[in-house]
Amino acid sequence: MNNKDVVAKALYAVLKDDLSMEQIEKLLENPKSADHGDVAFPAFALAKAYKKAPQQIAPELAEKIDGANFEKIEVVGPYLNFFMNKGAISEKVLATVVKEKEHYGDANIGENRNVPIDLSSPNIAKPISMGHLRSTVIGNSIGFIMEKIGYNPIRINHLGDWGTQFGKLIVAYKKWGSEEAVKEQPINELLRLYVQFHEEVETQPELDDEARAWFKKLEDGDKEAVSLWQWFRDESMKEFNKIYDMLEVKFDSLNGEAFYNDKMDEIIELLEEKHLLKEDRGAEIVDLSAYDLNPALIRKSDGATLYITRDLAAALYRKRTYDFAQSIYVVGNEQSYHFKQLKAVLKEMGFDWSDDMHHIAFGLITQGGKKLSTRKGKIVLLEEVLNQAIDSAKEQISEKNPDLENKDEVAKQVGVGAVIFHDLKNDRLNTFDFTLEEVVRFEGETGPYVQYTHARAMSILEKAGFTPDENAHYTLNDEASWEVVKLIQQYPDTILKAASNYEPSVIAKHAIKLAQAFNKYYANVKILADDNQKDARLALVYAVTVLLKEDLRLLGLHAPDKM
Ligand code: ARG
Structure with a gap:
């Protein structure tokens, strides 16, 4: 139970004739400064019922409240300021962390039900973009968070490995490509071929027909087409895997768009059965005017299916395969419209579980205020960013702790962690500007700062030779520890x-808040002083290490013991 619940309960016992528990909870405030206690209740809402001024009501109310859980209840004008009983709370909170360790905060809301998470999902033969990086780290973290509350996350990399562009790529490769060049620099070479195709088609429009014919062959399972496509996919995956390895992101499924090639006929049949397909200039669409949306284009006049058709097949496949409780799509907010249409079509098809599909959108990363353009060499940039962050971490570690044993390992955890944390620390919908200097900064609100604080707390425990005792009563009454205790609570x-x-x-x-509060505590309190509170202080330090490490794990970062 948190402090607000405790206060609400105490108030409800006195006010139940006038206010509901919910109303009381809504009225409770978090005072800005510690001088005003931990929770505040403004008495304004009672003025009408009591026909009195709130300033008059407040002291009368304070008299009546059972004070067992509070150090004091102070009246300031119309406000009741509740000061919690620090000793009782710290004892309970510390005992819980000592007992539950990294499982503190676990819940079983998910009851082990499946939650597929569509994340990363870059396009084959193209560089992985900053947007895909965001999707990867946000999706990965959401997976850990959902797991913590009892769901079974299934990480799906819905690769963009299908579509007419693969016909173009095959034509371009056969005309102007070479095996060696693709092997040497797969993404750059495939991108080069794709660009060349678009240049040449200007003067040779027949190339388009060739490309269409090759894509048709691919769809029909032609051996040569499939083996070229497979090879492009494998070579691209090798490049993507370099980044996934650095980020230590693992996928449960690499079923991309191609996987649904043979599952789209069923979608068309289902739509036809329900009379949802309408003809529109040779193409087939689903009318979505009832949802205030433009029609969804399901099949083009040449019979080709589209991105949304494959997403319809994927949604249905996921429901059947995983019987999901929720189905999550971590994709940039520029695709919001697509996901609205996707859900609307499924709803029209009678699939009410489409309500359990959630598009988890995120904002753009800009550079110098401008949208990053899809230009050549972006994949190098991303790898470069990670490598530069690692180098910078290594430098700073060498300065701070020259004798550290596994320096390279720690530098990797800190450097990569810096990039991930930088991406995750702001609300995901915010747009943020990317500068390398900003990412690899080791002070301020950064991943390395949290990691460093964790290592510092670990070294205190080590120095003291402290291991927590499940049967001990760790009680802290002082103001200095209270800020830390509250964050743990x-x-x-x-x-x-x-x-x-x-x-x-x-x-x-x-x-960040916990790290800051702990560092303040560390600066103001002699943790290792020999007095009867020493073990309680060390138990607090222990709880901080457990929570910081767990926070970092949930974000996809390591917490090295030393750095
Ligand atoms: N490959 C797509 C892109 O890069 C993202 C796919 C997202 N997932 C999905 N199920 N539509 O834009």
Whole structure:
């Protein structure tokens, strides 16, 4: 139970004739400064019923409240300021963390039901973009958060590995490509071929027919077409995997758009059965005017299916295969319209589970205020960013701790962690500007700062030779520890908030606040002083290490013990 619940309960016992529990909870405030206690209740709402001024009501109310859980209840004008009983709360909170360790804050809301998460999903033969990086790290973290509250996450990389562009690529490769060039620099070479196709087609329009014919062959399973396509896909995957390995992201499925090639006839049949397909200039569409949306284009006049057709097949496949509780799509907010249409078509088809599909959108990364353009060499940039972050981490670690044993390992965890944390610390819908200097900064609200704080707390425990005792009573009454205790107490609520908003930034912000509060504590209190509170202080330090490490894990970062 958090402090607001405790206060609400105490108030409800006195006010139940006038206000509901819900109304009381809504009125409670978090005072800005610690001088005004931990929770405040404004008495304005009672003025009408009591026919008195709130300033008069407040002291009378304070008299009546059972004070067992409070150090004091102070009246300031119309406000009741509740000061929680620090000793009782710290004892309970520390005992819980000591007992539950990294499982503190776990919940079983998911009851082990499946939640497929569509994440990363770059396009074969093209560089992986900053947007795909965002999708990867946000989706990965949401997976950990959902798992913490009891769901079974299934990470699906819905690769963009199908579509008419593969016909173009085959034509271009056969005309102007070479095996060696593709092997050497797959993405750059495939992109070059694609660009060349578009240049040449200007003067040779017949290339388009050739490309269409090759894509048709691919769809029909022609051996040569399939083996070329497979090869492009494998070579692209090798490049993507370099980045996934660095980020340590693992997928449960690489079923991309191609996987649904043989599953689209069924979608068309279902749509026909329900009389949902309408002809429109030779193409087939689903009318969505009832949803205030433009029609969804399902099949082009030449019979080719589209991105949305494959997404319809994928949605149905996921429902059948995983019987999901929720189905999550972590994709940039520029695709919001697509997901609205997708859900609307499924709804029209009678699939009410489409309500359990959630598009988890995120904002753009800009550079110098401008949208990043899809230009050559972006994949190098992303790898470069990670490598530069690692180099910078190595430099700073060498300065701070020259004798550190596994320096390279730690530098990797810190450098890559810096990039991930930078992406996750702001609300996902925010647009943010990307500068390398900003990412690899090791001070301020960064991943390395949290990691460093964790390592510092670990070293205190090590120095003291402290291991927590499940049967001990760790009690702290002082103001200095209270800020830290409160952040530990809020942890289960923090997890729930992050999960229900699909918002890793909630975790990142908690980690920063906890690290800051701990560093302040460390600066002001002699933790290792020999007095009867020493073990309680060390138990607090222990709880901080457990939570910081868990926060970092939920974001996809390591927490090295030393750095
Ligand atoms: N490959 C797409 C792109 O890069 C993203 C796919 C997202 N997932 C999905 N099921 N539509 O834009």
